[in-house]
Amino acid sequence: MRSCYAKSRRVGIRIQTTLVTREKQLEAWSRLVVDYCQFHKIYTLDITDISNTELFVNATLNRRLPLDGVRAVFGYLEHKRHIDWLDKSKNRCHIYWRRPEEWASLIYEWAVSNGLLNTPCTLYEITQGDDVAQESFYGLDKDVLLKSLAILVNQRRAQLLNIGKGNNYLQRASDFLTYGDVIEEGDTVIVYVNFGTAYAVEVRRGCTLNMRYGALKHEFLIGKRYGSRVSATAGYVYALRPSAALWTRTLPRRTQILYTPDCALILLLLDAKPGSVLCESGTGSGSLSHALAMAISPTGHLYTHDIEEPRVKQVEEELKKHGLGEVTTCVHQNVCEDGFFVENACDGVFLDLPAPWTAISHAKRALSRTRGGRIVSFSPCVEQVQRVCDMLRRQGFVQIETVELVSRKLKVADMSLETLKEFAHSNVAPDESGDGGEEERGGKRRRLDLNACVQETSGGETAKISHSTLLTYPAAQPTHTGYLTCATLLSWPMPATA
Numbered sequence: 001m002r003s004c005y006a007k008s009r010r011v012g013i014r015i016q017t018t019l020v021t022r023e024k025q026l027e028a029w030s031r032l033v034v035d036y037c038q039f040h041k042i043y044t045l046d047i048t049d050i051s052n053t054e055l056f057v058n059a060t061l062n063r064r065l066p067l068d069g070v071r072a073v074f075g076y077l078e079h080k081r082h083i084d085w086l087d088k089s090k091n092r093c094h095i096y097w098r099r100p101e102e103w104a105s106l107i108y109e110w111a112v113s114n115g116l117l118n119t120p121c122t123l124y125e126i127t128q129g130d131d132v133a134q135e136s137f138y139g140l141d142k143d144v145l146l147k148s149l150a151i152l153v154n155q156r157r158a159q160l161l162n163i164g165k166g167n168n169y170l171q172r173a174s175d176f177l178t179y180g181d182v183i184e185e186g187d188t189v190i191v192y193v194n195f196g197t198a199y200a201v202e203v204r205r206g207c208t209l210n211m212r213y214g215a216l217k218h219e220f221l222i223g224k225r226y227g228s229r230v231s232a233t234a235g236y237v238y239a240l241r242p243s244a245a246l247w248t249r250t251l252p253r254r255t256q257i258l259y260t261p262d263c264a265l266i267l268l269l270l271d272a273k274p275g276s277v278l279c280e281s282g283t284g285s286g287s288l289s290h291a292l293a294m295a296i297s298p299t300g301h302l303y304t305h306d307i308e309e310p311r312v313k314q315v316e317e318e319l320k321k322h323g324l325g326e327v328t329t330c331v332h333q334n335v336c337e338d339g340f341f342v343e344n345a346c347d348g349v350f351l352d353l354p355a356p357w358t359a360i361s362h363a364k365r366a367l368s369r370t371r372g373g374r375i376v377s378f379s380p381c382v383e384q385v386q387r388v389c390d391m392l393r394r395q396g397f398v399q400i401e402t403v404e405l406v407s408r409k410l411k412v413a414d415m416s417l418e419t420l421k422e423f424a425h426s427n428v429a430p431d432e433s434g435d436g437g438e439e440e441r442g443g444k445r446r447r448l449d450l451n452a453c454v455q456e457t458s459g460g461e462t463a464k465i466s467h468s469t470l471l472t473y474p475a476a477q478p479t480h481t482g483y484l485t486c487a488t489l490l491s492w493p494m495p496a497t498a
Contacts, residue, residue, distance in 0.1 A: 030073055044143075047074060081096070094144060103145070104152050104155075108152060175242075176243070179241065183222055183225075186204075190250060191238075198250050203222060251285055266288065266350060270348035280292060280304040304329070312332045344365070344367075348374045357384075360395055385485055389402070411473035
């Protein structure tokens with residue numbers, strides 16, 4: 001480095017106007033700035049401060065590069081993607097003697113070589129830990145580190161878990177986890193029309209919802225309290241706060257979905273709670289994904305997998321809009337062949353696959369060895385259940401059981417019985433033959449309850465007899481029938497290392 005500095009003193013302190021010479025000068029000065037920052041481990045620069053250093057000032061000759069020349073050098077650095085400005089006035093910047101994508105590659109190679117894939121690491125461990133003391137990214141600036149990790153996240157090589165200091169979604173006005181008092185632009189609102197009709201809308205100015213009660217402009221929703229009645233052009237609707245159950249009713253159905261009763265039982269069988277780490281496959285339309293994410297937030301995490309990439313991207317976008325992006329990771333991956341995104345980390349695994357028994361061995365590797373965990377599989381037919389149970393036994397799972405959930409709504413109704421007086425005045429003709437012979441074959445005879453108690457009023461008139469009973473209401477109740485097979489994997493000690 002000293003030889004470089006000595007050479008810089010012999011270089012002219014003026015930026016030439018000739019294009020070829022100017023290009024060479026800017027390239028040499030830019031390389032000198034990058035080497036200087038790398039030698040001194042500098043990650044953030046202030047142009048005013050750096051212009052007074054030996055980089056641009058020759059004290060021996062009493063000459064210096066003017067500020068416009070310094071800005072020309074930094075403009076060249078920006079063109080070569082070696083800096084990012086931190087303010088609009090372009091006085092402070094991040095200097096990259098290695099670009100974020102280069103740092104990302106080095107960090108990932110370090111994680112692979114040290115067997116740290118699918119292992120949580122803190123920012124301190126990556127930049128200040130004893131294991132990285134000899135690495136080039138030791139002491140790396142936090143902002144530069146986060147940019148590098150963001151590149152790994154986009155490449156689906158890493159996942160940022162914001163635990164301990166509150167998540168970014170808490171800054172939102174209102175979403176699936178945070179409750180604002182009034183509706184704001186950008187919020188997801190459930191527009192309730194009637195018992196069988198509801199819509200999920202993202203409130204945007206200039207947009208309109210057309211329905212059976214006319215048109216509803218989104219501007220009429222902004223500023224209203226959740227639960228308020230809002231007038232449309234031909235009636236009124238209710239603006240409700242979103243929840244997992246309401247989202248299940250209103251979500252765009254790209255596949256068959258699991259309904260609220262199934263989701264509730266799955267949460268129970270998985271023992272989902274705040275702080276749990278869960279894996280799901282497949283994602284589908286995201287009905288269960290929302291229920292799981294809301295159950296484990298704010299300190300848990302959900303890894304949801306699907307083989308259809310457009311479906312994964314759509315659900316990922318919806319989860320981010322609903323404030324659940326910090327606690328979820330959507331992965332485009334075939335778990336039956338490639339396994340799950342994480343290993344030795346999960347508290348529970350849910351399978352909704354055509355051949356779930358092929359993924360059970362991968363699910364076992366995803367479950368935590370020290371904590372153990374639960375596995376739940378949804379199957380539409382008994383043949384699948386039999387193969388799943390057989391594979392669970394082979395893999396060492398215990399407490400294997402299968403549950404069929406068929407919900408039925410009942411209604412208490414009062415039924416009136418016919419009294420003897422009403423029966424006597426009925427149009428039933430008495431038997432005129434009087435011989436007590438058998439009735440005509442195929443005829444029907446009213447059956448009397450001889451044990452019924454008839455109360456008489458003071459006037460001698462008989463009162464109606466009534467009793468309560470349970471009726472299935474409504475009579476037709478469609479439901480997504482299926483079988484839920486659950487099992488437990490007990491913790492087991494890690495193999496001893498030599």
